[in-house]
Amino acid sequence: MITAAGGHYVDVAVMAPVHPKLHRVPMLLAGPDADHAAEILKALDMCPKVAGPEVGHASSIKMIRSVMIKGMEALSAECLLAARKAGVEDEVIxxxxxxxxxxxxxxxxxxxxERMMVHGERRAAEMREVAKTVAELGLPDRLSRETAVWQDEIAALDVDPEEDSLVDRLDRILGAM
Incomplete structure (x- = not known):
């Protein structure tokens, strides 16, 4: 529909937090017009990287990468909260x-x-979409689904991360649970 109307469709995935880089945030582009779009964006002092000629590749890279990035956040939260609650965080670390x-x-x-406390709600929504992507690939999506649960739970506590140490953050989260 877009190309039939004379438009150009490019799959774009923003690959890092927009702040503080703003328009210089890394992004992946994919699709038949990705090279042309990259030229335009580079002329605007932006940071595109072409992922390939097939629409969906940029989004797939971002979504599948999130299994690891957001999953590691959830794993570290579960591990470190449990360690703090058991009084063995120094030994576990x-x-x-x-x-x-x-x-x-x-x-x-x-x-x-900090990422979960500030952005967990949005990250949980993304992980629910990631779980669908993983399932559509014919793979079990349980880690992605549970990552969404952890992201939601930490965000819902509405605890300010402040500029504190790990232990201070753990204590504030545990106190709110």
């Missing part, structure tokens, strides 16, 4: 750091909680 030293788990955990 030390073990995580030893197992995967490329990640500073205390910093990453605080960041992941």
């Amino acid at each position: 030390a073990s995580l750091n030893a197992s995967n030293p490329e990640i500073d788990w205390r910093t990453k955990g605080a960041y992941n909680l």
Whole structure:
């Protein structure tokens, strides 16, 4: 319909938070006119990257990537909240750091909680769509569905992340649960 009317359709996926990069936020483009659209966007000082000529590739990349990004947030929330509640958060974080030293788990955990506290409602809605995408691919979608639940639950607590440490955020969340 769009092309029949003389328009050009391009599948676009915004790949990072818009703030603080604003118009310079990375985005993926896909579709037969993606190269042309990328030229126009680059001329506007934007940051497009062509994902391919097939409509749907940019959206699929973003959606499937979210299984990992938002899923890791939910996993870290469940792990660190349980660790704090059991009084063993320092030991669990030390073990995580030893197992995967490329990640500073205390910093990453605080960041992941902040993302869920501030953006969890929107992220949960996205994860429900991701679950549909995964199911349409013929794969079990249970992790995506449960990620949506965690995102919703943390956001619904309406706890301000403030500029606090991981432990402060964990305590405020646990206090609101």
